[in-house]
Amino acid sequence: MRHRSLIAVTAALAAGALTLTACGSRDDKGSDSSGGGDVTVTIGVDAPLSGDLSALGLGIRNSVDLAIKTANEKKYVKGVTFKLESLDDQAQPSSGQQNATKLVADKNVLGVVGPLNSSVSESMQKVFDDAKLAQISPANTSPSLTQGPNWATGQKVRTYKSYFRTATTDAIQGPFAAQYLFNKGGKKKVFIIDDKKTYGAGLAATFKGEFTKLGGAVAGEGHIDPESKDFSAIVTQVKSSGADVVYYGGEYPAAGPLSKQIKAAGANIPLIGGDGIYDKKFVDLAGPAAAGDMATSVGAPVETLPSATEFIANYKKAGFKDPYAAYGGYSYDSAWAIIEAVKKTVDGNSGKLPDGARAKVLEAVQGVAFDGVTGKVSFDEFGDATNKQLTVYKVDGPDFKAVESGTYPAK
Known part of the structure; x- marks a missing residue:
């Protein structure tokens, strides 16, 4: 019931060997068969990959994996090969916090998709925000994550600018x-x-x-x-x-x-x-x-959306043993929002990832807008999805x- 996920990321080389950025490692061979780029950018995933909720978590992980494979095959960001680092939180806040710390420590990680559970996200948000590392959840629906604890009284305050979601609340x-x-x-x-x-x-x-x-x-x-x-x-x-x-x-x-x-x-x-x-x-x-x-x-059932036809076909073609489940389309779109942000950052810096890439990618995520698997993808001033279906x-x-x-x- 497992996946065809890419797993570990090559250890970062010494800073002097980097030609493009301090956040992203140069491939030893200067290329990669999955993407052809010479800089590795890692997209992290945190989800319950084991336990009672793994049916949803595996769909999240596999869909992000598919987005990464697609970007690499298309050479969507010139000079960049994307990699996946997936971590299992078992739907536990303590595990989520540990995973967030691990992802922050890997300087190649420029964005994270997940988690599934709102309670897990509560334990991760500050860790990512302190590191200026973009986090996009395809499944969290608790309004307080984006609009603060007093949102219900009309006192909406965005506590963490690094947090976004593609699911409505x-x-x-x-x-x-x-x-x-x-x-x-x-x-x-x-x-x-x-x-x-x-x-x-x-x-x-x-x-x-x-x-x-x-x-x-x-x-x-x-x-x-x-x-x-x-x-x-x-x-x-x-x-x-x-x-x-x-x-x-x-x-x-x-x-x-x-x-x-x-x-x-x-x-x-x-x-x-x-x-x-x-x-x-x-x-x-x-x-x-x-x-x-x-x-x-x-959202609407992915199977009914013309925008999801290619995603569904490619998911089947990839041979994943687990279904994309409830959040597959939103997971793919979350990963693609990070990919778009990396592209925008690279394009705005003469084709290279700049120093301080995490903060610049985070800034770019706020402004992404594209036609995704689930429809129009963009974020409002709180980091919430503009798609309310x-x-x-x-x-x-x-x-x-x-x-x-x-x-x-x-x-």
Whole structure:
């Protein structure tokens, strides 16, 4: 179930041997069969490559690998060969912080894609920001990562200028789900559950705010430990609450068993969650009980986008054993934004990477704009994606199927 990823990066040569930059190493042979350049620039990836969330993490890593291979084959940045350094955070903040420190220490790293989890990103942001190293997540949706802890009160402050994302935020995703459920799904009474993590709790809060604003009732609220697979206590509360739907803020390893146990207890009501449960693994874990359950996820289904046709074909051609999953297109676009920034930096310096390349690449990322796999890719003043599209998916048979795509006008 592994990939065809490029792994280690050649150790940086002495500064006196560098002809183009202090951030980027000259290939011993002056060229590389994968790209033909004579300066190596590394793009890092941090994601859960093992453990319960590896189905999503491997899709992230493979999609970045594909972007790198594509740039090298096209010789997109003259004189530069891109390499991949992928690190496993196991969805743990402590591992993410260690990985961030390791990536910063490698002077060839000029940009990082990841992580998957918002809580992991919280542990990494300052490390990257202090080093002026651009970080672009294809999956983080917590609004506080870009707009500060008081974003919900209107006090939006960008804390880390090195942080960007290609996914939209839960300030939009939660309300988008609430509007769909209330206005089109006919659901008026919800039981809200979260896993107490940054992503899950934040998403549940934005959903609740919009659902009650629309006139929906909250039949009950509770939390679970996602490491436990026995949710009988909260299931009993759900069954007696009279709720006609359960909203879960969290990820599929817990959401699948939770849905299964709710139905087994006799509460035949759907469970809906955010992009954290949008994966076939959720359906596998929930079993037949998953029928009718729903999830929202960032963007439109990649398979429906004309802009993604080449990406899908190339991903299959590359022979990756793992699917690109929910964030493949956004991961490719995140990596390409770094590649575009490197190109802009090189082009603006007479075809060479300048001294202090990290800071200059970071500055260039803020201004990138291109047609990506997922559509138009660019970043606003907070580092958030300007693409605000989302999709509702419903379990139908062995997997999720798209129901409706749209946007929610975040305030």
